[in-house]
Amino acid sequence: MNALKRILGIFWLLMGPAVLGFLIFEAVKKNSLPTSTSNDMLQWGIIIGIFVPIAIGLMIFGYYSMKGAYDLED
Amino acid sequence: MSSEAKYSKGIWSVITASSVGTLIEWYDFYIFGSLATIIAAQFFPEDKGSAALLSTLAIFAAGFIVRPFGALVFGRLGDLVGRKYTFLLTLVLMGGSTFAIGLIPNYKSIGVAAPLLVLLLRLIQGLALGGEYGGAATYVAEHSPAHKRGFYTSWIQTTATLGLFVSLGIILFTRSTMGVEKFNDWGWRIPFLVSSLLVILSIYIRLKMNESPLFSKLKKEGKTSTNPLKESFTKRDNLKMVLLALFGAVMGQGVIWYTGQFYAQSFIENVCKIEFAQSRTILLWAIAFATPFFVVFGALSDRFGRKWIMMLGMLLGIFSYRPIYQHFLDITNEKNKVEIVAERSVERTATLVPNKADSLIKTTTIKHFDDGALFKEVKTDTLYVATGKSAIKPVVKIEKTVGDSNYWTFIVLIFFQILLVTMVYGPIAAFLVELFPTRIRYTSMSLPYHIGNGVFGGLVPFISTLIIEYTKSPENPTGSPLAGLWYPIIVASVCLVIGTLYLTNHIDKNVRDDENDYIHKH
Numbered sequence: 001m002n003a004l005k006r007i008l009g010i011f012w013l014l015m016g017p018a019v020l021g022f023l024i025f026e027a028v029k030k031n032s033l034p035t036s037t038s039n040d041m042l043q044w045g046i047i048i049g050i051f052v053p054i055a056i057g058l059m060i061f062g063y064y065s066m067k068g069a070y071d072l073e074d
Numbered sequence: 075m076s077s078e079a080k081y082s083k084g085i086w087s088v089i090t091a092s093s094v095g096t097l098i099e100w101y102d103f104y105i106f107g108s109l110a111t112i113i114a115a116q117f118f119p120e121d122k123g124s125a126a127l128l129s130t131l132a133i134f135a136a137g138f139i140v141r142p143f144g145a146l147v148f149g150r151l152g153d154l155v156g157r158k159y160t161f162l163l164t165l166v167l168m169g170g171s172t173f174a175i176g177l178i179p180n181y182k183s184i185g186v187a188a189p190l191l192v193l194l195l196r197l198i199q200g201l202a203l204g205g206e207y208g209g210a211a212t213y214v215a216e217h218s219p220a221h222k223r224g225f226y227t228s229w230i231q232t233t234a235t236l237g238l239f240v241s242l243g244i245i246l247f248t249r250s251t252m253g254v255e256k257f258n259d260w261g262w263r264i265p266f267l268v269s270s271l272l273v274i275l276s277i278y279i280r281l282k283m284n285e286s287p288l289f290s291k292l293k294k295e296g297k298t299s300t301n302p303l304k305e306s307f308t309k310r311d312n313l314k315m316v317l318l319a320l321f322g323a324v325m326g327q328g329v330i331w332y333t334g335q336f337y338a339q340s341f342i343e344n345v346c347k348i349e350f351a352q353s354r355t356i357l358l359w360a361i362a363f364a365t366p367f368f369v370v371f372g373a374l375s376d377r378f379g380r381k382w383i384m385m386l387g388m389l390l391g392i393f394s395y396r397p398i399y400q401h402f403l404d405i406t407n408e409k410n411k412v413e414i415v416a417e418r419s420v421e422r423t424a425t426l427v428p429n430k431a432d433s434l435i436k437t438t439t440i441k442h443f444d445d446g447a448l449f450k451e452v453k454t455d456t457l458y459v460a461t462g463k464s465a466i467k468p469v470v471k472i473e474k475t476v477g478d479s480n481y482w483t484f485i486v487l488i489f490f491q492i493l494l495v496t497m498v499y500g501p502i503a504a505f506l507v508e509l510f511p512t513r514i515r516y517t518s519m520s521l522p523y524h525i526g527n528g529v530f531g532g533l534v535p536f537i538s539t540l541i542i543e544y545t546k547s548p549e550n551p552t553g554s555p556l557a558g559l560w561y562p563i564i565v566a567s568v569c570l571v572i573g574t575l576y577l578t579n580h581i582d583k584n585v586r587d588d589e590n591d592y593i594h595k596h
Contacts, residue, residue: 043540047533050139058317
């Protein structure tokens with residue numbers, strides 16, 4: 001189990017920037033539509049602003065996991 | 075009186091005093107969400123339609139987003155000066171801002187200042203709530219014996235749902251007493267103003283409470299933290315537990331909770347178009363039946379551990395949401411019903427648009443179905459004198475009242491969703507309290523709790539509605555109504571994987587610092 005946690009740590013570490021990248025990609029895509037309004041931009045700005053620190057937290061979690069910080073003693 | 079009887083009396087006083095205050099804070103917080111459609115009409119321009127609703131939901135969500143900041147500010151205060159005075163302060167802030175929302179003039183009177191003032195007060199509400207819950211949960215847990223910590227703290231867990239219950243009850247009572255028109259005009263303010271009475275009562279109860287024994291002991295020994303924020307989030311041993319609590323438990327718990335209670339309500343009202351009062355009584359019944367299970371699962375977590383009960387709740391949510399919401403759509407879909415055509419009524423009225431020569435043509439159609447359902451459609455068309463033509467897009471408002479059988483189907487399915495809420499939420503206070511030492515407990519447990527619930531959970535109605543908006547197209551003008559569920563399903567799935575692999579099912583025997591062994595086991 002400890003080995004699996006360490007391997008998954010890499011996944012969580014990469015998932016943080018992947019989620020952010022996805023949100024930024026979607027925000028750019030939706031805001032470049034001719035029907036988009038300033039309200040859309042504000043909504044996406046809020047969503048990205050909120051999820052940046054959370055994605056960083058997920059990366060730190062992944063890093064700790066990869067380094068064995070969550071390994072259980074036998 | 076034996077010492078055991080004295081203790082028993084004491085712990086119930088602690089639970090009552092903590093719970094009543096927390097319930098009132100939740101009440102204050104939720105009346106805003108329960109009145110979202112009316113607030114949208116009051117504080118935003120009339121012609122904005124769904125954009126106004128989305129803006130209201132955004133303000134509603136703003137209250138959730140600032141909760142982690144409230145957790146930091148008041149959590150720090152609670153670890154520095156004590157639990158009792160901190161959650162007295164949060165109560166005053168919450169009550170004051172709720173009362174003030176009830177006094178703000180509408181958009182017609184003061185223009186854009188109206189939504190800005192609402193936003194400001196909503197942010198204060200969010201900050202106050204961010205400080206309240208951690209204090210109440212910590213306070214009760216620090217009075218509880220290890221073998222009953224899940225049971226005693228689960229009473230605090232019932233307050234969030236009961237706060238919603240009371241808010242819905244007061245709204246329905248006020249609305250039915252004064253009539254729909256008056257309520258929509260100014261009566262919606264009453265539930266906000268009533269809050270001040272409840273808060274005064276709660277302050278009176280809380281002033282009589284003593285400080286938490288564990289915190290008092292630490293303070294006496296001079297062992298309280300001098301910088302709880304630094305200690306909580308810069309020390310690796312503690313930070314890793316904060317992150318584990320967030321990603322392995324609270325994140326999933328938050329989305330399960332808000333899907334079961336708030337998204338369900340929003341969905342049946344805005345997507346299924348169930349009539350205002352009926353949609354709320356459905357939720358009231360479901361809450362009334364499900365609420366005792368917070369205590370049941372809290373008590374079970376003392377016996378079987380916290381982890382697996384919470385994980386099972388998430389798993390069931392992940393697999394059941396789509397079938398449940400699909401069923402909601404099916405039983406309110408006109409195509410699946412047989413109309414009693416003889417009972418159909420159509421009424422057409424024409425009125426002049428104020429200060430113009432144009433006419434408003436209002437057509438009200440009422441259809442009855444063999445399962446007892448009644449669908450009312452009000453189509454408002456503007457006939458322009460200058461062109462002799464009507465508006466390209468008439469305003470159509472649909473209200474559906476379901477028959478008895480489907481009414482109970484709604485109740486059962488929402489009850490099931492709230493049952494899942496009780497599984498994930500009942501044990502979580504005990505789980506969080508046991509993760510952190512007393513000196514930084516208020517700060518450390520409050521932050522992940524409010525990110526999980528305030529951000530991940532609180533954004534469920536907003537993000538889900540937004541996802542549905544994005545699925546709309548000229549070919550599919552109503553969009554994909556189930557698309558919004560992907561947000562809670564994905565978040566809960568990630569949390570389930572992390573929680574299953576990384577959490578232990580260990581119950582901490584003692585939450586005192588010197589004997590807290592949970593962190594050191596990792």
